[in-house]
Amino acid sequence: MRTSAEETAPAFSPDGHWIAYQSNKDRPDRPDVYVQGFPSGGVAQQVSNAGGTQPVWRGDHEIVYRRGQSVTSVQIATAPTFHPGEPVELFRTPNTLIDLMPDGRLLMLTATLSPPVTELEIVVNWFQELRKKMAGGR
Numbered sequence: 301m302r303t304s305a306e307e308t309a310p311a312f313s314p315d316g317h318w319i320a321y322q323s324n325k326d327r328p329d330r331p332d333v334y335v336q337g338f339p340s341g342g343v344a345q346q347v348s349n350a351g352g353t354q355p356v357w358r359g360d361h362e363i364v365y366r367r368g369q370s371v372t373s374v375q376i377a378t379a380p381t382f383h384p385g386e387p388v389e390l391f392r393t394p395n396t397l398i399d400l401m402p403d404g405r406l407l408m409l410t411a412t413l414s415p416p417v418t419e420l421e422i423v424v425n426w427f428q429e430l431r432k433k434m435a436g437g438r
């Protein structure tokens with residue numbers, strides 16, 4: 301179904317029965333994380349309560365996502381009906397959440413916060429300098 305909302309960052313549950321994604325359908329100024337059955341569709345259920353992006357599944361019953369500078373987790377019950385738990389902040393970081401490793405560890409992209417390089421120092425003959433220093437010479 302096509303909507304006017306911006307719906308991005310899809311992530312399939314490991315069992316393939318659910319799809320999590322971010323959408324701004326309820327608040328045009330802020331995306332939230334939603335889950336919908338797959339391939340059956342059905343009603344999309346909001347799982348974040350204060351914004352959310354970059355959802356990834358951690359097993360069949362947990363979604364990890366970004367909320368500003370926070371990495372947040374929400375437990376998911378799928379039987380007898382779909383029901384998200386309360387989101388819990390795991391930690392704060394400026395880094396970007398990319399995915400989860402098979403063992404459940406988070407894979408993140410770190411941002412370089414240092415200023416750009418404006419100087420470059422080139423050292424020539426550094427093996428000779430190293431040999432001198434190793435031999436006790438100055």
